[in-house]
Amino acid sequence: MRDFLPQDKARRERVLAVIRERYRAHGFDEIETPVVEDYDRLHAGIGGDNEKLAFNVLKRGLDAEAIIAAADDPAALSDLGLRYDLTVPLARFYATHRAELPTVFRSLQIAPVWRAERPQKGRYRQFVQCDIDIIGDGSARAEAELMVASLDALDALGLEGGVIRVNDRRALDGMLDVFGFAAEERPGVLITIDKLDKIGIDGVAAELRERGATPAAADAFEAFGRRPTPEADLPFGEAQIRAALPEGIDDAVVAGLVALGDAVAAARGGEVPLAFDPFLVRGMGYYTGTIFELAHPSVGYSLGGGGRYDGMIGRFLGQSVPAVGFSIGFERIVDLVADGVDAASRTLVLVHDADVPVGELVAHKAALIATGARVRLERRTKNLTALLARSAADGYGEFATVSAGADTAALEFKPLA
Structure with missing residues (x-):
């Protein structure tokens, strides 16, 4: 959990303003939910690790x-908890307010969340999430809207x-069916x-065998992982997806991914900034369909991600409701964005002597703020x-000296830099 100096806070707010806009x-449409949720809801088995x-x-x-x-029973000690993401609160929010919301609800949440992480670079115990979700639309249109909006936000931040x-x-x-992994070992x-990205195919194959996974299935996975990968040179589309998967994958799943690519291309002027990755997993157990991660060539880690979680809201409503979400990794993105300028048209410092009456000073200030x-x-x-120098470092661009009896319109401003 961190403090932010004024210049850091200003930078963060500039980035948040762009993302929000x-x-x-x-x-x-932006919503707000409480920082705490019921303990039972936070520990209902839908939040993964x-x-x-x-x-x-x-x-x-x-x-x-x-x-x-009750020392050995956390549920007996606690009835509330700090939210660890914004998806569980959204599911509860929608279940509570469904009658007041449109049939297809497009939610925006920007807020801090808390996790008892072991602090290290890029991992904090309090951090901001920027989530967009579409509830009530089970078609590929929803995923396409999320992806196009998130890519647009990245472009607007100068991260094309x-x-x-x-x-x-x-x-x-x-794939796991084709390889022969048993249902109980799949998690x-x-x-x-x-x-796979961290330890490579050798490390994954070795760990599968250490886990006691079905030997023939582990062998089949390793052989598939070592095959030539012609899809790497293909644009996103059916040929790339088919080449990246073993035989026997449901045609409807492939068709859905192809339709998603076509929709994103239509919105991006023919550009398809998508790449099919057959080994992308995403750790959250509540995902039921499409999953995705946002990558940028300037860094080797993801800048966000999400997926479809059609089963989660039904846990609260007792009926199935399609839902899909995308979360931008704000703490990672804010460090990549170039320094901006203050949103005000001018940033001014009035340097005055001790004998200038307070009334005159605040009058000068009010008159300039009004402009x-x-x-x-x-x-x-x-x-x-x-x-x-300190004023310049704080983001101010001009200064003027103020004497007693001065006229605001006559103040002579000079650049600080």
């Missing part, structure tokens, strides 16, 4: 004896060239396959150079 332009990282809130009124008696890696959990299941198998400027008052110091 682009997503709203694409028809997403994140449930283990939840910060839980101790029940009020427990005495020492009750705490000791983003590519979305795409897969489908049904294609993954089909562990997927965890291992998800490490759309951002204004700071600074009392003159012996080291004026250092004062001006």
